[in-house]
Amino acid sequence: MHEADYTGIPTTDRFSDQFYADGITADVVKQVVKAHEHDTETLEFMCHPAFIDETMLSLTSYSDYRIKELTFLTSDEVQEALKSVGAEVVSFKEVMK
Known part of the structure; x- marks a missing residue:
């Protein structure tokens, strides 16, 4: 169990x-989801x-990767x-339920 669970802070599993x-x-x-x-x-x-x-x-040396991530x-x-591994993107509202 996460420490955040004990404090009531919504978090992912x-x-x-x-x-x-x-x-x-x-x-x-796919590897991580699986x-x-x-x-x-x-x-x-x-x-x-x-962007x-x-x-x-x-401010950052990670700029090229930030663009790659966004794309x-x-x-x-x-x-x-x-979809190929049965997962979907959800908003943080789903985590807070």
């Missing part, structure tokens, strides 16, 4: 930090998608990958 840098792929998404298909209802992927401007470029997360490819 599982968290993955594998969707990062070179891990921004449909295969990684690894937890029997032990979780909700799974959060750490991600940092963003990049001059300020963002000056992937808004693509049909990610929806197809999730």
Whole structure:
């Protein structure tokens, strides 16, 4: 049980930090979901998608990956990958139920 569960803070059942840098792929998404298909209802992927401007470029070295994440997360490819393993994107409202 998560510490957040004890404090009443809504949280997902599982968290993955594998969707990062070179891990921004449909295969990684499917592998992580499949690894937890029997032990979780909700799974959060750490991600940092963003539109990049001059300020963002000056603040982070992760800019190229942020663009890659945004492009992937808004693509049909990610929806197809999730559907192929029986998963779907939900809003945080679903986690709070």
